[in-house]
Amino acid sequence: MEGGMGYDTSAQREAELEDRDGMGAQDQSDVEGEAPLSGKFAKKVVNELYERYNTLRERKSAYKDLVLFLIYVSFNLSMLYLQRDASAAYSVVSTIQGSGLTPEDTETSSVDSIYEHIQSIIETFWVDPVCGDDKCEDPFEFAFYGRFGCKADCGTLGDYDQVTPVQIDLYYDFHHAAGSTPATTLMQD
Numbered sequence: 001m002e003g004g005m006g007y008d009t010s011a012q013r014e015a016e017l018e019d020r021d022g023m024g025a026q027d028q029s030d031v032e033g034e035a036p037l038s039g040k041f042a043k044k045v046v047n048e049l050y051e052r053y054n055t056l057r058e059r060k061s062a063y064k065d066l067v068l069f070l071i072y073v074s075f076n077l078s079m080l081y082l083q084r085d086a087s088a089a090y091s092v093v094s095t096i097q098g099s100g101l102t103p104e105d106t107e108t109s110s111v112d113s114i115y116e117h118i119q120s121i122i123e124t125f126w127v128d129p130v131c132g133d134d135k136c137e138d139p140f141e142f143a144f145y146g147r148f149g150c151k152a153d154c155g156t157l158g159d160y161d162q163v164t165p166v167q168i169d170l171y172y173d174f175h176h177a178a179g180s181t182p183a184t185t186l187m188q189d
Contacts, residue, residue: 101121103117128140129141129150131150131152131153132150132152132153133153134152134153135153136150136153136154137153141153141154142154143155143156143157143159143160144156144157145157
């Protein structure tokens with residue numbers, strides 16, 4: 001036994017070194033640090049490191065894609081969970097259908113029918129308030145104050161609020177403080 005390694009001869013050790021990982025004795029000695037690195041072994045090491053780097057980079061990209069996909073799926077599932085109340089969904093749909101926003105006919109025969117439907121929606125929902133119809137329609141009609149507002153429908157501001165007159169007097173003094181430079185002197189430059 002040579003060196004306590006379990007080899008009878010150095011020839012057996014050389015054969016074992018050649019068989020291990022498909023590397024020769026020179027390459028194995030490079031690994032064990034017994035000799036300077038050869039060009040062939042250095043290429044193998046660099047190629048192996050490059051392959052491992054690419055594998056890790058691809059794995060990192062795949063994990064990132066997986067996390068983004070899981071976030072997307074969880075977002076969609078949470079939206080479905082929040083929309084599970086059928087009665088609330090029905091009340092929204094029935095309100096829209098009953099409001100006149102959806103047309104009576106399910107088929108459109110011409111462009112004119114589309115224009116007629118849009119015109120009916122505009123006339124129904126976008127109506128300018130009329131002052132004098134005995135309806136105070138907030139926020140377009142408001143209590144009369146000065147020359148603004150609708151007195152016929154909403155009354156005057158004094159009817160609604162307790163208005164207290166406030167008088168503000170502004171006084172000004174153009175005298176300069178003692179020792180200050182007069183403005184005429186400053187303007188001569």
